[in-house]
Amino acid sequence: MTDHFTPANLDLAHEIIDRYPVKRSAMIPLLHLAQEQDGWVTEDAMRQIAELVGVTPAEVLGTCSFYEMFKRRPVGRFLINICGTLSCQLMGAGELIHHAERKLGITSGDTTPDGLFTLAVAECQAACTEAPCLQVNYRHRYRVTPEDFDILVDELRSEADRGEGPDPGNPDAGGVPRHGVLSLSRQHIPAERAAGPSSPTSDQGPPAWMPPPDAEEQK
């Protein structure tokens, strides 16, 4: 089959695979890479990942479909997840969801025709004391009123109109990186803490991220 990953991402995919003693362990990082490239995980991407890590496409689909954060159809630049679980419902999430649907002109699960916003109702976002809450590309917003929602959408729209957006590779950049690049702000493992490709079945001593025993004794 033809490559789905761009040449640069294919190189990166091989680099990622080489970090693991077992190729299939790279499956989730490669799914993140595919989502980062396209904004969602396409069937072609899953087929190529299967080839790269030596499993069947069905196994890649099984992993991809297990995790809510991997999207298997196009998503807008801003994914707005409104929490629909109990605490948020008690604090007005139902009204907020209806308001959001009216404001964006779509129903939950859909994307605006300009491709900017996807609206979804999500499960508890672990911020129940700040209900009702939502996330934009997995960045929390707390105690959101319908008025706050309008301001948020207008701000995001004008950010998109200005063509602005923070550097997704910089975790301190602030703002809302486009959907699909969350993994980029998490893959900054300092070289001295990287575990490297050691076999999980061999006895290698304590994990690389633990201080060596003599480091404790020298204190």
Ligand code: FES
């Ligand atoms: S119920 Fe909404 S964050 Fe927990």
